Structures are given as C-alpha cells and as structure tokens.
Amino acid sequence: MTKKAVVLLSGGLDSSTCVAIAQKKGFDVYGLSFSYGQRHTIELEASKRIANAMGITRHEIIDIDLRAFGGSALTDDIDVPKGRDEEAMDAEIPVTYVPARNTIFLSFALAFAETIGADDIFIGVNALDYSGYPDCRPDYIAAFQKMARLATKAGIENDIGVRINTPLIDMTKAEIIKTGVELGVDYALTTSCYDPDQAGISCGQCDACILRLKGFKEAGIIDPIEYQNDIFR
C-alpha cells in the first residue's frame, strides 16, 4: 500500500515544492487548503491549479473564519507593509502575522491525517526566511509533533503517531526554488503576494514578493509570474 501524506497547500511556492518533495519520497499526497478570510483569495485558486497540475490524490479546502477574532493585516483592513528590506522584516513580528494560524492549520491536518490513516504531514515552513513568524520555528514544530502524538488514537495505539515533516526548514528561498525546478514544479501556477490587484497580479513590494523575487534572483532563475510593474523584478 502506498504511504499517504497530508500536505498543507497554500498556493505559494513553498507548499508546492513540499508537494513535489512528498511525491518524490513516494507519498500519495492529500492536499489541505483553507479559506480563512484572507484578503488574497487568489491563493485558493492557485492551490486548486497546483493540486490539478501535480496530480495529487485528494484536495480539501476547509472554510474557517479567522476574521471573527481579527488582529492581522491578512484578514483585516490593516495596510500590508510595502518596500521593506529584510532587516526591517526581521526586526518585529509583522502585522501580516495571523494569530495561531499554523497551529490551527496543523490541527486540521492532524484531523485529516487521522481520518485517512496518514502518518505524515508536510508543512513548508522555513526558519531562514521565516520573516518573524513565531510559529515557523523548529522548536515550535517539534512541540506540535509531541502534542500531536499525545492527541490521537494512532499515538495511543501504535506508540508512533504522526510525523510533522518540514523539508524546507533549513533551505534558503533560492535553494527551495532550485529544488522545485529540479522536481518539475511549475512556479507559474503559484502565487505569493499578500496584496495582489483585482486581476490577481502580484504587487512586487510586500514582504512575500520581495523574498520571492530575491530567491529567484539568487537562484539565477526567472520568476515566471507577472508583477504589476517590471521594475520590481
């Protein structure tokens, strides 16, 4: 029987690289995406395109409304910061931080994994480019895995429980892009921008665009997506 893995799929380049890595390791991929009141719903369209193009086994989109709590520029009417250098990004937890987002996403992934009988969850977090989010750090992921093993039937019955795989955790954005290109990921299908225009075209100036563009530049690869202005490239 083929091994199953739940892969958190945001529609960005990190998560689509995770899909390719999981498939390369021989997993049947069960993609999980969230409609969480994010301003950039274009992400969800990207996640569907990636799920189709990469031939994953099943793709679930879960509706949750994080706007009920408020508190983030990604779900509220707070302005997304533009044109910051990496030093400014690292100096503080950004307003684009959504409270407990990865904890909520991983909890649903855990429920999905338990239901389909998967022992593996993949999440594309990244310690180098994490840009100040507390829930992207290796210590956090290790603590989540420990909690998850105590939370589930599988953990009790088999004394194994789920593994949280973070294949990108020590990679630079450039390394992630090179890996994905080698594995055949079509980055033209992905989107990273926190603040795209109505047609879904990336702004080129938010933290996510800046990190993405820098990654492509360092990898010596042309970013195949469109930007609102070519001067940002």
Add this chain to the structure above:
Amino acid sequence: MTKKAVVLLSGGLDSSTCVAIAQKKGFDVYGLSFSYGQRHTIELEASKRIANAMGITRHEIIDIDLRAFGGSALTDDIDVPKGRDEEAMDAEIPVTYVPARNTIFLSFALAFAETIGADDIFIGVNALDYSGYPDCRPDYIAAFQKMARLATKAGIENDIGVRINTPLIDMTKAEIIKTGVELGVDYALTTSCYDPDQAGISCGQCDACILRLKGFKEAGIIDPIEYQNDIFR
C-alpha cells in the same frame, strides 16, 4: 484591568462549570463555541443560553466543517452507542471520538486569546470520566501548553504565554456537579446528550447521558433536564 480568559463552551455541564470557576477566580470570560457539523446542534443553543445567563463578556461561535474529513459518530451517520456500562466505555476509543477535536478547539482558543490579550484558556476536560478520548489526558494538555507558548507572539515577547487551565481534570462528575451548584450554575440550561430527539430532549442511554445521570445520582442532586423516558433516571 480585569484579567481575561477564553473558556471553551460546549453547552454541557462541564464547560458551564468552567465558566463559573473562571468567574469566581475573577476573570472576564470570553466564551468560544463551535459549529462543527455535530448532529446535536442543540448544544449550540445551550451554549447561547449559558452565555446569556452567566453574563459572560463575549461569546463567539466559530463555523468549522469537520464533516469534510468524516470519521466520527458525532458528525457522520454512524450510530451512537447506547446503554453501555463504564467498563465498555473505557475499553476502547469510542466512535463518538472526533479526530483531533480538542486540538482544533484549543488552537482557535489560542488565536482568540492572543487577539484579545488573554493569558488564560479554560477547558473542561476530565481525566477520570474522559471515556477513552486521547485528547482529554493531562499529558496531552501539558504538551499543548508547551507548544502554544512557542507558537505565539506573547510566548516570544514575554516569555510567559498562555496557560491552559483544566480545573475539572481530577474531579468526578459528581464533584463537578456539586461545585457548579455551589457556584450557582443552572444545569437546567445545559445539555450533554449525543443523540437528542428533534425537540432536543436527551436520550438517557448514550455514554454522555449515562455519565451525567450517574454524576447527579452520586452527588445526591436531581438532574433538572428532561429525558425521553424517566426510567433512565
């Protein structure tokens, strides 16, 4: 400034007792309930009645669809077991177990707590009467708290982070009921049944009804709610 606490509020007797305990400790209570495709939506009505009657500060109901994954008698068309004794309940993880439910609920509580600036979350889990659910054990709760402290801004900035309070963890159902009655909880507003009829009347025969009725009997207090047949009392 009054301290704030997020209390997970199911509409059952454990969570309403938690509200009373948190208020007694001087917290402003922010109640959090979930519409998760449970068959017993009567729970949500009970949670609203309790929130009103107990004068909590704010009550949020979050819509999430655990049915997307399936796998539990509480959200699927699997029959709820009836008439089991406690030995049978303890012998296995019940089909009413919802995969990763408490992990998902606590994750949302963490997001809510972080947004309103609360350092405390209350959950009415119970190690003695936990009836086979892996995510009601003290080890699990401790692991969740550790993970939560690593997950949040508060954990990073203040080196404190959230506390997961489980005031009922070592109490019997009878002790919980006596405590609640002393604190003035009106248990007539609560509901516990996994399989009520269309009018919301409790079945008296599912695991939850059996544990509740036994608790009231041991406490020497009459359960003020109605049952489908008085022979179950």
